[in-house]
Amino acid sequence: MENVLTASRTEEVVAINESADVAAARRAGSDLARRLDFPSEEAARLALVVTEAASNILKHAGRGEVLLRTVHALASDGKNVRGIELLAIDGGAGMSDMPSSMADGMSTAGSYGVGLGAIQRQSDELEIFTLPDQGTVLRAVVWETPGATEQWKNGLICVPLAGEHACGDAVWAAVSDDNALLMISDGLGHGEAAAEASDAAVSLISEIAFKLEPADLVLRAHRGLQRTRGAALAIARIDPYAGKVSFSGVGNIAACIVIGGVRRHLVSHNGIVGHNLRKAQQFDSPWQDEALLILHSDGLVSRWSLDGYPGLDRAHPALIAGVLYRDFYRGRDDVSILVVRREVAA
Incomplete structure (x- = not known):
């Protein structure tokens, strides 16, 4: 049996340049969750993740992009489950101290502060690649079923x-x-x-x-x-x-x-x-x-x-x-x- 790995294209791309774009990114995430008939709790978590990620781009980099796509993995019972992956991409200052940046309330010019803590709590997966003066790429996933694994x-x-x-x-x-x-x-x-x-x-x-x-x-x-x-x-x-x-x-x-x-x-x-x-x-x-x-x-x-x-x-x-x-x-x-x-x- 074949297990599809990914959607054929990135399904939502939102440029983040001003405050209105944060709301646009949230709507894009909610629309994708609705099309996939995501459970309401997971759709709500996704909306929070998208909002915080887009807000962090605007606050700390000034501009960037939010990309959303459907991903697939296997649940513990062997069934194929879907998730929604968010990539938040910017070319800003980056983060020199990741642990401090992840701590709630630690918000400085080089720290994403409370936003990253919220993303970590609301997403099922969170990974970040960042370098000082080279920007940040953040990946977060919300699965429709807990316990999904990607080999x-x-x-x-x-x-x-x-x-x-x-x-x-x-x-x-x-x-x-x-x-x-x-x-x-x-x-x-x-x-x-x-x-x-x-x-x-x-x-x-x-x-x-x-x-x-x-x-x-x-x-x-x-x-x-x-x-x-x-x-x-x-x-x-x-x-x-x-x-x-x-x-x-x-x-x-x-x-x-x-x-x-x-x-x-x-x-x-x-x-x-x-x-x-x-x-x-x-x-x-x-x-x-x-x-x-x-x-x-x-x-x-x-x-x-x-x-x-x-x-x-x-x-x-x-x-x-x-x-x-x-x-x-x-x-x-x-x-x-x-x-x-x-x-x-x-």
Whole structure:
């Protein structure tokens, strides 16, 4: 049975620049909880988390963004449960003393004070990556059912070009028999037509994902996308027991494995899936537990690096995606970033 890991796109993005934006972020969180039919108590907790996170951005950084998406995990009874993840991203002063910043009432120019304490109490998960003078990325999750666990931790940011309502990028990720299959599609151009191509890719791949190898999936997508604008496409399958990643990519989707701070790039071929595909080739690369797999569309600059962020490679993948988005987004196209790590119990 397949367990989906994440929504195909970031569902709510709210820029925080003034006090009215805090209320807008709260409404966005409440709207997403309503669409997911979240229990009322969890929806109320989410509203408080979003409000405090947005308020902290405004007070201590002046500007930033709140991003919300649906996440999936397994409950203690083995059932798939949903959660809502919040990323609060800013490029402000950061925090030099995290314990003090988490303490209620400790509010200074460099401390988020009572807000972080409230977020910690109201969320089921809270993780923060911050560096002095480089800003803060905060991740909080409220689950619809307590006790959810994520063995395959993932981070996703998939947002449209400013001014566009539809995102031409889309992501699909799922796990079956502890193998993970990941896909990013970048529809040609941006806007509605690009989104239609990526939606078609998600629909097709989600139906046959674990039945074929990545290169064969790309070929099937090529036939299925011929009536669309076409897309760049990358598909990776991680088999942790065989210790390998099988990858096939066409077009401008970048992919790399990070092990011990060392990046190994995965090769994509030129072309457009659905229109101009010369060949789909599959490459196998070594994989080990605690490694990162990072895929992204060309909305992100290619020469990003984690070297200037001590400890980030060990942080939750959502924090890694948030930092990459904040500091390396081109701002001229849709952007999708997918970061995955398999956690192994001690």
